Amino acid sequence: METIDQKVINDNKEIYACIQSELYKATFEILLATAWFTDEDLFNILLGKLAEGVRVEVIIADNQENEKLDFGLLVSKGAFVYKIKNSGYGIMNQKFCVIDQRIALHGSYNWSVNAKKNNHESIISTNHSETIRSLIENFHEIKNRILEQNGEPVSKPTIAVSRAELPKGIPVDVSAKAGMEFEQVLDTMIAAEIRNFDRKLLREHGFSRCNANNGDHQVLYKAFDTLYYVFINDIDVVEDKKTRLVAKIEEQRIKSQDNITRNSEIQIDFLERAHVIGKTNLEVSRTNQETELEVTSKSIEKIRQDKIPVLEEKNYQLDKQIKEKEGAILRPKFKWFEFIPTMLFGIVLVFYIFLFYSSGAYILLFSAQDAAEQQLQNIPVAATQIFDSKALHKAFERGGTTPMFILAFPLLLIILSVIDQYARSRWSKLGKAALTVLILFADAVIAYQVTQTIYEINYSRGTVNVPWKFQMVFADPHFYLVFVFGAAGLFLFKVVFKKFISIFEERNPDNITLSNRLAVKHLQEELNSNLEKIAILKEEVAVLEKHSIQLKAEIKHIDLELSNLPQSLNQDLQKRKQQLIQASATIDRIAAIYTTRVQSDNIRISLDALKDRINIFLEGWNDLLFQEYAVSKASLKASQAAQVATEWQDEKLASNVIDKRVKINQDA
Incomplete structure (x- = not known):
C-alpha cells in the first residue's frame, strides 16, 4: 500500500527552502513548468544539476520578464527549454515541478524573485503517484503543443526513467x-x-x-x-x-x-x-x-490510396469539361415563350405611355387656353381631369407642329428611361442612380404642372376661390395620380426593354464565347486548387x-x-x-x-x-x-x-x- 507524504506550505521562505532542498536531492530528472522564472539562485541550482548529469526540462512563458536569465546557457549545458506563446494556447499559468518522478511541488508559487520576497503563495508537496503521473502527462502535453506550434516533431512521453536517464550512482572518487x-x-x-x-x-x-x-x-x-x-x-x-x-x-x-x-x-x-x-x-x-x-x-496509405486519387479523378473531369468548353460554341434555342409576352407587354406599355403623356402635354400646354376661349364665347367650361381622351384629336385640329410635339414628348421620356441600356459598360452605379432621379424629377415636374393647370382652370370656373400656391400641390390628389401613373409606366417599360435586350444577348456569339471563357476560368481555378491540395498531401506524405x-x-x-x-x-x-x-x-x-x-x-x-x-x-x-x-x-x-x-x-x-x-x- 502506498504511503502518501503530503503537506501544504504557505510561508514563502519555507516554500523556497523546500524547492531548494528537493532540487539538491535530484538524481536523474527535473521537470519544471512555470509562467515566470527570474530567480537566479534556483537557476544556478539547475546549472549544477546539469553538470551532475541530471536531465532538466523547463517550460516557461514567452515574455519580457523571462529574458532576465540566460536560458541559452541552460540549453548549452544540455537542458531542454520550451517557451509557450500567449496567443493560440492561452496565457501560460502552470506552476509545478516534478523531481525524479518521486515528488511533485505544485501551487501558486512562480520561480521569481517577487514570489520569494513579496507575494503570498502556497504549494503542495506530495509523493502521491497518481498526482505525479498526471503532472508529468500535463507537462508533456504542454511541451508537445509548443513543438507542434513550432513545426517540430513530437513524440509520446513515457512515465518512467529511460536508460539514458538512470542515476549515475556514487561518483568514481x-x-x-x-x-x-x-x-x-x-x-x-x-x-x-x-x-x-x-x-x-x-x-x-x-x-x-x-x-x-x-x-x-x-x-x-x-x-x-x-x-x-x-x-x-x-x-x-x-x-x-x-x-x-x-x-x-x-x-x-x-x-x-x-x-x-x-x-x-x-x-x-x-x-x-x-x-x-x-x-x-x-x-x-x-x-x-x-x-x-x-x-x-x-x-500514408490513406493519403496515397484515398485522398490523392479522389482529387486526381476530380481534375480529370474538370480537364474534360475545360476542353469541351474551349472546343464548342453552342447558340441556345430561341425562347419564344419569353419573347412573345415581352413583345406584347412592350407594345402595350408604349401605347400607354404615348396616350398618358400626350394627354399630359396637351393639358400642360393648351388646356388653360381652351378654357379661356370657351369663357370668351360664353361656353360653359367643362371640368378638367388628369387624362384628356381627346388630347390627340384636339392637337391635330390645332394643326401645325402641335401634333408632332405632343407625340415627341412621350417619346423623349421613353428614351430617357432606357438610355442607360445603350451604354451599360460606361454607366457606374452612381450614374444609373442619377438617371433614375432625373426620370423621377421630370415626372414630378410634369405632375406639378398638370396639377397647377387643372387647379387654375377650376379657379377660372369658380369651383375654387383661392389662388394657386406651391404648397397646395402636396394636398392635391391630381399630383400623386399623375406622378404614380406616369412613373409606373416608364419603369415598367424599362424592365420590359431590358428583358427584351437580354433575350437577344443570350444568342450573341460574342457573349457565348465570353461566358465560356468565364466558365473555363472557374474550372481552371478549381483544377489548380486541387493540384495545390495534391501537392500539400504529397508534402505531408514526405x-x-x-x-x-x-x-x-x-x-x-x-x-x-x-x-x-x-x-x-x-x-x-x-x-x-x-x-x-x-x-x-x-x-x-x-x-x-x-x-x-x-x-x-x-x-x-x-x-x-x-x-x-x-x-x-x-x-x-x-x-x-x-x-x-x-x-x-x-x-x-x-x-x-x-x-x-x-x-x-x-x-x-x-x-x-x-x-x-x-x-x-x-x-x-
Missing part, C-alpha cells in the same frame, strides 16, 4: 570522499580531546594578567608564548588518553565501514530497481513507437515518411539499449563493489595512520584550537579593561590587544616555528 569525511571526523574527535581544558580558569588568568600589568598590551607577546607552550604540552598525550583515543578511532572506523557498506547496499539495490524500471520503460517506449509507426503508415524513418531508427536504438541493459547493470554493480573495496581500504589506512600518530605522540591538530585558547585569554583580558576604564579607552586597549594577537600569530607562521603537529594549511 567515492573512496577519496569517504576517506576525507572519515579524516574530518577523526580530526574533530581528537581536537575535542585536546581542547578539553578549563576555559573558566584560562579566562580568569587573562583577567589577572591584565590587572597585574594595568592593561599594557606589550606584555601579551610573552603571555601568548606561555599559552602556546601549554597548548603544545597538551598535545603530548598521556598513556590513558592515548588508549582512549585509539579506542575511539577503532570505534569510528567500524562505524564508518558499516555506513559505507550500508550505503553501498542501498546503491546496489537502487541500481537493480532502476534497471528493472529502465527495462520496463524501454519496452513501453518501444510499444508506443511501434503503435505510432503503425498509425503513421496507415495515414513528412510522415521521414517521421516513419525516425521511428524505425528509435525502435532499433531501443532494441540496442535493451540488449545492452544486462551488461550495463553488471558493469555498474562491479564498479560499485570495487568502490566499496577501495573506500573500506582507505578508511582502514587512515585509521592506521591516526592510531600510529596517537601512539607516537604525533597527533595533528588544527590551528583553530590554539586560536580558541587565545580568544578565551583575551576575553578575560577585556573583562578587566571594561571594568576599570571608560568605554572609549577600554575599546582602544582591547583593539590594541587584538592587534598584538594577530601580529603574534603572523610572526609565528612567518618564522615557521609552529609545531609541525599543528595543521596550518587551512587557516594560515
